Amino acid sequence: MSEENWIEVGSTDSIEEEDLIRFDHQDKTFCVYKLTDGFYATDGICTHEAVHLEDGLVMDDEIECPMHQGIFNIKSGEALSPPACEDLKTYPVKVDNDKIFIKID
Amino acid sequence: MKNNIIILGGGQAGIYAAREIRQNDSKSNIKILGEENLLPYERPPLSKDFLLDKKKAEDLYFHSSDVLKNENIEFENISINKVDFENKKLFAKNDNVYSYDSLLISTGSENKKLTLDNNLKNDIYYLRNLEEAKKIKEIVSNKNKITIIGGGFIGLEIASSLSQLQKKVVVIEIGNQLMGRIIPKQIADLVQNTHIEHGNEIILNKQIEKISKKNDDYEILLNDNSLIETDFIIAGIGSTPTVKLFENTNLKLDNGIVTNQFCETSIKDVYAAGDVSNFYHPFYERNMRLESYQHAQNHGICAGKNIAGVKTEYSSIPWMWSDQFNLNLQLTGICDEYDEIIERGNDINNGVIYFFLKNNKIRGACGVGVIGKVGRDIRITSKLTEKDAIVDKQILSDQNLKLNKLIQK
Numbered sequence: 388m389s390e391e392n393w394i395e396v397g398s399t400d401s402i403e404e405e406d407l408i409r410f411d412h413q414d415k416t417f418c419v420y421k422l423t424d425g426f427y428a429t430d431g432i433c434t435h436e437a438v439h440l441e442d443g444l445v446m447d448d449e450i451e452c453p454m455h456q457g458i459f460n461i462k463s464g465e466a467l468s469p470p471a472c473e474d475l476k477t478y479p480v481k482v483d484n485d486k487i488f489i490k491i492d
Numbered sequence: 493m494k495n496n497i498i499i500l501g502g503g504q505a506g507i508y509a510a511r512e513i514r515q516n517d518s519k520s521n522i523k524i525l526g527e528e529n530l531l532p533y534e535r536p537p538l539s540k541d542f543l544l545d546k547k548k549a550e551d552l553y554f555h556s557s558d559v560l561k562n563e564n565i566e567f568e569n570i571s572i573n574k575v576d577f578e579n580k581k582l583f584a585k586n587d588n589v590y591s592y593d594s595l596l597i598s599t600g601s602e603n604k605k606l607t608l609d610n611n612l613k614n615d616i617y618y619l620r621n622l623e624e625a626k627k628i629k630e631i632v633s634n635k636n637k638i639t640i641i642g643g644g645f646i647g648l649e650i651a652s653s654l655s656q657l658q659k660k661v662v663v664i665e666i667g668n669q670l671m672g673r674i675i676p677k678q679i680a681d682l683v684q685n686t687h688i689e690h691g692n693e694i695i696l697n698k699q700i701e702k703i704s705k706k707n708d709d710y711e712i713l714l715n716d717n718s719l720i721e722t723d724f725i726i727a728g729i730g731s732t733p734t735v736k737l738f739e740n741t742n743l744k745l746d747n748g749i750v751t752n753q754f755c756e757t758s759i760k761d762v763y764a765a766g767d768v769s770n771f772y773h774p775f776y777e778r779n780m781r782l783e784s785y786q787h788a789q790n791h792g793i794c795a796g797k798n799i800a801g802v803k804t805e806y807s808s809i810p811w812m813w814s815d816q817f818n819l820n821l822q823l824t825g826i827c828d829e830y831d832e833i834i835e836r837g838n839d840i841n842n843g844v845i846y847f848f849l850k851n852n853k854i855r856g857a858c859g860v861g862v863i864g865k866v867g868r869d870i871r872i873t874s875k876l877t878e879k880d881a882i883v884d885k886q887i888l889s890d891q892n893l894k895l896n897k898l899i900q901k
Contacts, residue, residue: 405896436541442864444871453867454820455813456786469554469789470534 393481393488399426400485407450409441412491417478419487420461422448426480427461428489434459434466434473450475495520497799498582498590500572501598501734502526504534504785505766505792507554509596512796514563520800522565525582525590528621529569531557536785538625539649540815543632544656549622575737577759594761594799597749598792599734601767601783606641606727612703615710617726619646632724636660639712639722641700643670645814647728648683652816655690662693662720664700664712671814673730676827676846678835679858686817686840695720731783733768746770748781753805755795765795775807775878776826776855784812809874810856820863822870825856825877836869837861837891845869852882869895 396410402421409431410417416431418440431439433452442453449467451458457471464475479490497513499506502524510522526532533552541547560567572590574583582590603618617628628650632638638654640647643665651661663670670680684694699715703725712720733748744750744758748770755763755771764771766788770781782791790808797804814821819840830848836859837844843861847854857873859866872895876883879899887893 438864442868444868451868451871453864453871454815456811456867456871470785 392490392492394491396428396487396489398485399482399487401487402426405445407441407443407445409439410489415491417489417491418443418450419480419489420445420450422461426482426487428478428480429459429461429464430476433457433471434475435471440475493519495593496591497522497594497596498592499524499596499598500582501596501600501766501768502528502530502532502567502569503598503600503766504532504554504788505598505600505795506596507532508789508792509598509765509796509799510560510565511555511563512793513800514565516797516800516802520593523590524565524567525570525572525584526567527569527571528623530622531555531560531567533622534785535620538622539619539646540653542622542625543629543650543653545629549626552622572737575741577741577743577762580761592761595763596755596795596799597738597757597762597764597768598766598795599737599768600788601731601733603728604730604732606700606729608703610703612705612710615705615725616641616703617724619650619726619728620731628726632657632659635724637722638662638724638726639664639710639720641725641727642729643667643694643696644673644728644730645671647726648687648816649814650726650728651687651692652690655687655692656817660691662695662722663687664695664698664714664720666697666699668697670694670696674823674827675821676833676848676858678846679821679844679860682840682844682860683816683819683821686819690817731767733770733781735768746779750779753807754798754803755791755806756798763795763799765791771806773807774805775809775880776829780810780826782810782812784810786811807878809877811870811874815863818862819860820866821858821860822866823856823858824870824874825854827856827858829855834885834888836889841865842891843869845873847873847888849883849885852885853877853880854883872896872899875899 407418407420420427435457438454444451458468459475464477537547572582637660639662669677702713704711709723749764751769751771767783794806811824827848832849834847843865845859847857854877
């Protein structure tokens with residue numbers, strides 16, 4: 388894994404548990420989540436309609452789109468409930484010295 | 493046991509029921525009979541992204557024909573004109589006969605039509621299906637001043653889309669507020685302001701006396717003698733359940749097909765789901781008929797389980813949305829049974845929600861805001877409603893306090 392694709396998102400205390408923050412990098416936007424067992428990252432935009440998931444509800448490892456209630460598994464990106472049917476892309480996350488990094492390909 | 497299961501109606505409730513039956517029953521024959529020669533498709537985008545050309549017809553299908561083939565679900569485009577519940581048979585216009593062991597009726601609802609005393613029936617357009625959406629889209633490309641009769645969800649969504657296509661839009665509503673059937677006035681007024689800010693004209697409290705044709709255009713005379721000149725008319729004045737086929741049968745009808753919480757009708761082995769069903773809701777302890785995306789889907793799934801022998805009660809808290817301009821409006825539960833209203837927020841940019849409480853418990857809520865701003869809170873509200881818990885009103889009313897706190901308690 389090349390080091391240069393790890394992008395710093397922020398400090399680990401910038402996200403509350405069972406919550407997320409939005410992270411924009413170049414022309415892309417992401418959601419970075421803190422779940423009970425660690426940090427995760429997905430694309431920021433719902434695959435159903437172009438709305439950002441930053442205002443969605445995080446619960447039980449799932450993110451629910453605030454617009455039409457499409458639900459995705461945060462860890463796998465799997466679309467779990469209509470109207471979403473296309474999976475959400477996920478990204479590797481690591482924590483180093485209390486900083487969160489995501490690996491953008 | 494291998495049964496013949498027929499699903500009458502090829503919309504959202506029908507397709508979700510079919511797939512749910514297959515999940516629980518690998519053997520039975522499942523056949524959907526649809527009046528439109530199209531696989532089941534999503535209707536919400538018709539008034540929005542389809543008119544705006546952001547979505548094409550092929551983007552609207554719930555599932556490809558491959559999915560149905562893989563799950564061994566048959567779809568047939570046919571119109572049924574007679575039902576014999578006693579002998580469990582359906583008769584088609586082309587003389588085909590379909591026998592069933594279990595029948596799901598998911599015929600949906602249909603648009604109410606304006607009653608006009610002259611010969612303008614074909615001049616007024618309605619929007620429910622893809623064919624109608626295609627026609628409207630094609631015709632409005634050459635029109636400029638468009639009148640929409642009816643200020644409900646569908647009329648306002650079309651008004652929003654046509655405004656975005658640079659059309660001059662007038663909305664005429666008979667009631668004293670927009671979306672009056674289910675949306676609280678406070679929220680309706682915020683939506684109305686947004687329409688006006690975008691240049692749409694909203695006329696409330698007016699009835700149509702007469703529509704006349706002048707060359708290729710129309711004149712609409714209102715009951716205050718004002719006259720609206722327009723070159724295209726679309727009406728969205730509500731809908732009625734599609735039950736004509738059952739009117740002279742034993743099937744119990746009352747504002748749709750009366751069903752219990754298991755989607756069962758008054759006739760054994762006959763189920764109903766979606767818009768056509770006036771179902772008993774065990775949480776609200778009353779019957780209701782809903783016309784929404786979430787309901788069509790979940791009610792279809794519930795009917796599918798029950799048909800497959802997995803006894804399942806339907807108690808989903810109602811939820812619906814409308815998208816107009818940059819606004820997303822959401823409603824959860826029911827907002828007409830309350831003894832207290834609590835307001836959360838007052839700026840549409842951050843979202844405004846009204847909670848409707850009875851005996852200190854939430855019965856429903858309605859919110860509107862710039863896209864994304866009310867969804868999370870409305871979703872949490874659905875969960876709080878379902879829990880039937882006494883809620884902390886301070887948290888509900890203060891937008892700086894997260895609603896999550898209430899659900900974690």
